[in-house]
Amino acid sequence: MADPTNSELAGALDELGDLYELDGAIVHRVVAYRTAAKAIRESPVAVAGLVREGRVTELPGVGKTLEEKLTALLETGTIPAAEKLRATFPAGVVAMTKLDGVGPKKARRLHEELGVDSLEALRAAAEAGRVRELKGFGPKAEAAILAALDAHAQRGDAAPRLLLPKALDVAERILAGLRASPAVERAEVAGSARRGADDVKDLDIVVASEDPAAVAEAFAALDAVGAVQRGGAGGARGVAPNGLAVDLRVVPPATFGNLLQHFTGSKEHNVRLREQAVRRGLHVSEHGILDDASGETTRCATEEEVYARLGLPYPEPELRLDRGELDPGWEAPELVTLADLRGDLHCHTVASDGLATIEQMALAARERGHAYLAITDHSATHGFGNDVSPDALRRQIELVREVDARLEGIRVLAGTEVNVLPDGSPDYADDLLEQLDWVVASVHTAFRMSAERMTERIVRAVEHPLVDALGHPTGRLIGRRPGYGVDLAAVIDAAARTGTFLEINGQPDRRDLDDVHARAAADAGVGLVLDSDAHRPETLANQRWAVLTARRAALTAGEVANTLAWDALEARRPRHRTG
């Protein structure tokens, strides 16, 4: 039987944390399970392997006890403590703790005192007016439970999340509206949107102003804020027309830095930051930094002042993920920017499923300041758009050469996004691939093979000497489809061995590789390419999202291959490697 994935191992620890929490364990013990689950989920290597090698305690937050539990899970398929607790707390009770406003304490009392053991039973009890009979519960608590059950019935377990570009579009319109108000001195988006996350649950907007009432009024009047659910001193909550919740917070300019830092998060970053500060007698909150020794609170107008007061280098928002950025001795890397990119190595034209011609795409890339653009239409077996047969590709190469000769100021490269067949070979012959300047190999078909076979398939493609880059390496679609089961550590190893580049695809629902694995690839010496995968001129701008993922991976310009001039990059292609 295949080893459990990191996600499955993390899920088991999260469940055990939930069960211990219901059982009344102290909160720190529960937090320890969740911290360990996060470390496992974000690990770029297969944690099951670490457990077998006796190395799993190298992960931060995993100690002897959790090592034993993970070992039991691998050897027997279950954790004894979880088995025992499941007998006391049925799955329905755990499910109750996921409802808005219901936590472990309330769920346990509903279970013990009303015999409720499922969401259905909870609804029946609430509708019968039995919940309000419990001490500490009242009519409002009962109504809130019914509302939470309705919300759960509508959206299921996962709260709806919006892809980053859609959320930022709302944020930018709100910010523009707020900045037009004379009462607003500064307005910024905070939260996961500012950190460049793949998708967001809600927007946090923070404002510096001496007149919060005027700001709240301006906020409520914005078209981008459809309905204001509640307002009050220092803030308001609205809902954008597309359903995105928007939280507004307003403070005087003197503490804007504290507020922006606090609401940018991440939560884990802030917890770590505050724990370290406490050891030095400092207490950090959105209101300022309290010094135990003097009793003084330092208020900061900028975030830079917050980090400086704590003696820390300033971490860019994308790096605030509690992945070592607060460790002693950490130095802020100079993160790659969109302006560093000198070319784009993945786009489509009307030859396959794109909407523009070679020339239109090239002119748009030149307009964006690029020095080169690779035209990489899909290959024949792909199945989307027009089939690009070998003969059609030969004609396409001639067309590219013709456009390249005619246009000044942009190098147009002949390429392909060649399909990786189930056996790992590209679906054009080598003598044709040899004529191309740039070959991206991608998996588009036969997703459902075992992890072992998929890994062999992709490693074989990476090892092909005429494959320059692996496109969207995992095939994930954010919020819709997990990646194919593939051992990325083996893929990264093969790429490091062969000099093949790995792509960070900039389509906003791909961003594939993700930040964790992009970091692991760079650490292994693999070059990353940040591509738009544009299908029309406007979506060349999608490189922006690849750059954000790269920044979350702490990539510098030196770790991104398409920051190089084409001549330098061409010389680094795998086909030029010897030995």
Next chain:
DNA sequence: GCCGTTTTCGGCCCGACTGTTTTCAGTCG
């Protein structure tokens, strides 16, 4: 349950909001 410039025990971020309370527990981010 983890961890150590308070190191093998005794701590473990901070505040807002809500509903039920007469001073606070639970939940959330």
